[in-house]
Amino acid sequence: MPARRRPDVTSLELVGGPEPVTVGIHGYDPSWPVAFAEHRDRIRLALTGRQIQIAHIGSTSVPGLAAKPIIDILVTVDDITAEEDYLDALLGAGYALRVREPGHRLVRTPQRDVHVHVYERDARAVDEYLLLRDRLREDAADRALYERTKRELMQRDWDDMNAYADAKTAVIDAIKERARAARR
Numbered sequence: 592m593p594a595r596r597r598p599d600v601t602s603l604e605l606v607g608g609p610e611p612v613t614v615g616i617h618g619y620d621p622s623w624p625v626a627f628a629e630h631r632d633r634i635r636l637a638l639t640g641r642q643i644q645i646a647h648i649g650s651t652s653v654p655g656l657a658a659k660p661i662i663d664i665l666v667t668v669d670d671i672t673a674e675e676d677y678l679d680a681l682l683g684a685g686y687a688l689r690v691r692e693p694g695h696r697l698v699r700t701p702q703r704d705v706h707v708h709v710y711e712r713d714a715r716a717v718d719e720y721l722l723l724r725d726r727l728r729e730d731a732a733d734r735a736l737y738e739r740t741k742r743e744l745m746q747r748d749w750d751d752m753n754a755y756a757d758a759k760t761a762v763i764d765a766i767k768e769r770a771r772a773a774r775r
Contacts, residue, residue: 595672604691609751614659616738616745623651626662630705634666637684638677642669644712648720650741653727657738662705665720667712671696677709723763726770733766 627647634645649663650656668677671694678696682688686698686707695716696709710717727734740762749755 595670597672599672599693600691601693606688606690609753612659612745612749612752612755614661616657616742617660618657619653619655620651620660623658623660623662626705627652627664630662630664630707633684634664634681634707637680638666641676642712643667643677646721646724648708648724649706650727650737652724653734656727656734657741660704664705664707665717666707666709667714667717668709669712671709671711671714681707681709719767722767722770726766726773730769733769737762737766 624647631645631647635643644665644667646652646665647662648665649661650658651660651662666677670676674696678688678698681698685700686705687701688696689699689706690697694710694714697706698709699706708716708720727737737759740759744755744758
């Protein structure tokens, strides 16, 4: 990992505060990969000349999986603390800052239908996102379990989107453990 230019933030900055879950689970939509491709190109253009990687993650990246209609995109950069290398360009491309926390930045569209997660290239979270995505793409039983879990959780009212995400953690961890075991 390259040396950081400065220390990273040490706490969570949630721009705009907690937000309730206002979207439900939708059946898989074949337009999701198309939307990802459009935003991938937009991000690539905004960050021209920088060493980045871009991947479609989250439920919308898994064919056949029902999801909240929010496209999650993973962007890796060399140094998360060097926000001048990527953040202004992403804001200039029409995204708004939502989260600044240790090792992670999140920008999103004003419509809140695209979330761009920015991490350093070697961050553990990068491998974890890809591990889960790939397992859900490959394993029908885990894909069905994950969808069932999301549908059950969406029956509740959530004052904070992060609380909904946290409620899925045990199932996600179990799926990733099976993915790791399958790799061995």
